[in-house]
Amino acid sequence: MASNRRALVTGASAGIGEAxxxxxxxxxxxxxxxxxxxxxxxxxxxxxxxxxxxEAVVAPLDLARPDGPEALVAALASQGLHIDVLVNNAGYGVTDYLDEQPWSTHAAFMQVMMTAPTELIWRLLPGMKARGYGRIVNVASLAGLVPGSAGHTLYGASKAYLIRFSQSLALETLGTGVHVTALCPGFTHSEFHDVNGARQLVSNMPSFLWMDAPTVARQGLDAVEAGEIVYVNGRVNRVIKALFKLLPDRLALKLTEREGRRFRLRRASSPHP
Structure with missing residues (x-):
């Protein structure tokens, strides 16, 4: 049991965060x-x-607010609550091409997906080091390990950032008692695809591509405890990662472009509620 240890989970109201x-x-x-x-x-x-x-404390917050991470950490400090485990899970997807969405949409997306998790770590890491114990899980994605696709311009890029950031941070925290893991699930049963409007389409994908959120969470905590810096959930996802790593960049991009075009065509022709 984890006596006197406290974890902060962002995006904890559903899906992987709730798990x-x-x-x-x-x-x-x-x-x-x-x-x-x-x-x-x-x-x-x-x-x-x-x-x-x-003990379970609730701290409702929109991490799209630029002052969100600072306000959250200040509120915790005022209550004398230190954080031993940080799970940076909050996230969502923005569809359409880059220039088809207003800049405010992209700015909020990058705040939630990259700036907020980085700032939360920056603010909480000194305390973890001082206590000689810390666990940080940055929920990235298989999308951060394969070529980017059209229509999801910033999603894969934001997840690739979390992976590289986690790798550097893990090296910086060696010997401090702090472990850092970038968790890279693939398709996971959650509300993610309901939010971006792709639920009906992705539901037609083969069942072997999917994992459940509790398994993803359990594997993520086991991975960070074991000191795994990058952990890809599921054999199928690990095979996909390995295949794309072996392919020449030009071929990998061509395959991604072809499958992405098929996905967009199916989405355009699918009925919307």
Whole structure:
């Protein structure tokens, strides 16, 4: 059990984030849960308090706010709450080509996907080092390890950033008691595809490509505990990563462009609610 250890999970109201909260509670960690949906966070926190006899604090927050990470860490400090485990999970996807969305949409996306997790680590890392214990899981994606695709211009790029950032940070924290892992799941059952409007389309994909969120979370915590710096969930995803690594860049991009074009055509022809 994780006596007196506390974890902060971003995007904890559903999907992989909720699964991380549940797995951490099962392992005995106290929790700080943050996301935009306060009612959903409260319900999860109440359930986990009762089931696992842990403390669970709710901190509703939109990480698209530039002052969000600073405000969150300041609020925790004012309550005397230190963070031993950070799971940077909050995220979403923006569809359409780069110039088809207003800049404000892209700015908010980059704030949530790259700036906020980096700032949270910058603010919480000194305390972890001082206590000689810390676990940081940056939820990246298989998309950060394969060529980028049209229509999701910044998604793969943001995940590639998290992977490279995690690798550098892991080297910087060697010997401090802090472990850093970039977690790279592929298709995972969650609300992600409902938010970006692709649920009906991706539901037609083969079942062997999919994983469930609790498995992803459990593997992620095991990986960071073991000191794995980059962990790809699932055999199928590891095979996909290996294949793209072996392919020449030109061929890999051509395959990605072809499959991306097929996906966009199917999406354009699929009925919308």
């Amino acid at each position: 991380f909260a549940r797995e951490l509670a099962r392992r005995g960690f106290d929790l700080v849960l943050t996301a935009r949906r306060a009612d959903r966070l409260e319900a999860i926190a109440a359930e986990l308090r009762d089931r696992h006899a842990i």
